[in-house]
Amino acid sequence: MSAGRAAERRGFTPGERGLEQSFGRATVILNALAASGEAGMRFVDIVRATGLSQTTVHRLVAALAEHGFIEQAATDSRYFLGMQLAGWAFAATNRFGVAEVAHPIMHHLSEVTGDTTYLSLRSGDTAMCVARVEGSYPIHVRIVTPGDRHVLGLGAGSLALLAFIRDEAEIERLLNLPEQRAGRARAGVDEALIRQWLVASRRDGYSIVQDLVPGTSAIGLPIHGPTGDPVAALGLAAISTRLQAPRLDEVLTEMRAAAAQIEARLRPMPKAHLVR
Amino acid sequence: MSAGRAAERRGFTPGERGLEQSFGRATVILNALAASGEAGMRFVDIVRATGLSQTTVHRLVAALAEHGFIEQAATDSRYFLGMQLAGWAFAATNRFGVAEVAHPIMHHLSEVTGDTTYLSLRSGDTAMCVARVEGSYPIHVRIVTPGDRHVLGLGAGSLALLAFIRDEAEIERLLNLPEQRAGRARAGVDEALIRQWLVASRRDGYSIVQDLVPGTSAIGLPIHGPTGDPVAALGLAAISTRLQAPRLDEVLTEMRAAAAQIEARLRPMPKAHLVR
DNA sequence: GCCCGAATTTCCGTTAAAAGGAAATTTCTT
DNA sequence: AAGAAATTTCCTTTTAACGGAAATTCGGGC
Structure with a gap:
């Protein structure tokens, strides 16, 4: 930005x-x-x-x-x-091989839940939505669109990317960025609320943001890269009534499985150097 | 220039x-x-x-x-x-609004046929694959990957993009490009064969390329833009045995419907100018 | 922890070309 | 066809891109 x-x-x-x-x-x-x-x-x-x-x-x-x-x-x-940009972008969004691995898994997730799933990648101080898969449930929740970039912490996926960073100081830095403040102001969220979300996310192992867009809720799960820090987030959005107990737990189970699958296929760290 | x-x-x-x-x-x-x-x-x-x-x-x-x-x-x-590149790319691949419109339709197509579907956009003298949706049939045919760029005329989608260009002189020009010749040589296809494919495509209203990659076949249908020339192509690939009569006709019916749907939603030409 | 080779960054004088104003040309509109 | 708008070219000054080489920092064995 x-x-x-x-x-x-x-x-x-x-x-x-x-x-x-x-x-x-x-x-x-x-x-x-x-x-x-x-x-x-x-x-x-x-x-x-x-x-x-x-x-x-x-x-x-x-x-x-x-x-x-x-x-x-x-x-x-x-x-x-x-179109050249598109060629590069497919490579860019496939960092760690995430996109390629994630796509079919997201499809399955959207199919079994019926809801819309998202994939976001961390890019510096922001998160970028790189994929969206629509579910079959007639009410589609399209809070973000592929290509959208937003401040870390606002939105479920974005929140998951922020919450599971292991370096506390880095989290503080991110929370105090001017773009952060601006983004929060725009969304009508104050710092205390974000911090509350962060605590809850770490406690529960997932992020949930309810009715930030009225009537809709979203869940985010971190996808950890080889270093242990989150590199991507898997998101799922639906109307709020679909993300309450007991359905919430079923959805979470599916999402955890999906995130775990993605992570498992990511592991082999590409340490290869290249051109010699 | x-x-x-x-x-x-x-x-x-x-x-x-x-x-x-x-x-x-x-x-x-x-x-x-x-x-x-x-x-x-x-x-x-x-x-x-x-x-x-x-x-x-x-x-x-x-x-x-x-x-x-x-x-x-x-x-x-x-x-x-x-990641900035990704942001631009989503905009780039959505020229004419194709990508946004095509995605759900491709999903449906992959679902009912079980085969892998592709979307390619014309970009100058080449075609670029901008989307791929996998079907449920266990044998996936992945001849191209999103981001791949290739010479017009090789591959079913690419062939459809070429065959339905209305300006004959433009087709001749494209056929005589050095990259064309090189691409043909690499694929082991001579000019006569391409011309034969072009004739067949125009006669039938679709392109089919059989066993260019041994054991696989692919179908391509043009998607016409507001000017009448093809701007994109819808592709479908499968093992050759799945693309023979009578199944071929069923698949074609589905594909024609899909292509027609995409075209219908494209029509409103964005003639708006902007910034004044 | 220290060293050595490899990787990265900085320095420097030369020289091409990026800058923007303005004018010339082409293209679209009426 | 005339007039307006859009696009391309021309021109002079100023500026930073260029690559060789040196200086510094990094990394990973011992």
Whole structure:
């Protein structure tokens, strides 16, 4: 989330420079294109959205397109994010092999419970949702969408990622980040409540967040990586009435089994070095 | 196009320079990291794999990490692809809204047929597999994996993307690309055979490739975008014995329904412009 | 705990190219 | 076809990318 910092000033570039700046600007453009979604953006749209000069955008866009970061529609001249990004992303979300292992297991979990399951990966100080599998129960709870990134601690999966970090100091650091405070404020959750959730999560071995989005609840279980710290979280969301005793326990049993399966297949730490 | 052409006077680096070069090098590094998969790469690994100078890699890696293109593991100092890429990728694969619409439909298709279904998007002169849903039949046919990119025309989905392009000249152009020839050579398919497939695809309204990977067959159906040209392809793969009459017809019926559903939900062309 | 080789980071002068303003050209709209 | 909007090119100054090599830090045997 450090992207948009220096994006708007013209004339003199105050912040970072050089490659730093180029990649920063590229990030701004890519984010703009991502936000534009299915519509894509024309050259001017990019210029306006980023506040960069025409020349700069022109140069950047040419370079980005040349290397497949972005693509131009065949028919009109609108720009879109390039498929190349997708290729990298599949590799990125498969860190520790999680995605590949988790997918079929999540399917099974969604099938037996009927609810929507999620997979989130920790990425620095945030959690990113990398997969969502819908269940058959007619009321779908879609609190997050693949690609969404949010502060650690808000949302069940995200909470599980935070709660089971073993280094207390790291947890404190994360709780005191400005983004954290901002995120909490937005969600209407105060620090005391988060801390309460953390304690409960560690006591119970899972996280549960009830009615943060009114009427819905979600459960999160940590998936521990080779080092012992959580690298991912398995989430399950449903309307609150479906996540109360006695059903809650049945769901938990299934989820624990699923998380354990995923972890078990993760273990072989890839210590291999490479290119010699 | 033709952005960095004026700049190849002597000096030392013969190819492209500047931003062009920076993004090119970034691409090389990202590809290397993608290839390294779960193992990640240390600084030296990147230096060796790319052949770039230490200084250059150092500068690039710092800039890439600063902006979330890559991340460094907390424990040791290995580099991985950044989750930021995943965020962009979900947006990229959802061009025309295909991914979002297609996912549940593919699930249903895999469920009723028991076979593995694929979704490929056209990206310039190539097709990229962006989704795979496994069926329940015990023999899984995994000819491609999400993130795989290949030449148009090889593989059922890819063939469907090629065959239903309406501009004949464009098809000719694609068939004559060097990558095409190379890809055909690798797969042991000659031009006559491809042309034969194209004719058959257009006659039948679907593509079928039998035993290109021995023992397996695959079907591809085009998904037409708002302009009428195919933007995506729905694929289904199974062992060859499962894709013969009379089952073939049943599968085709299901697939046609699925493809039609996807297309129907795509139609509203996003002509909206944006930022004003 | 100390050492040695490997890995990573910093320094440096040279030189290409990134910067943005503005103008020229092309494309779309009316 | 005229006019407006969008896109590309031109131009000069300023800046940081470049890679060789040195300095520092890291890691893992003994």
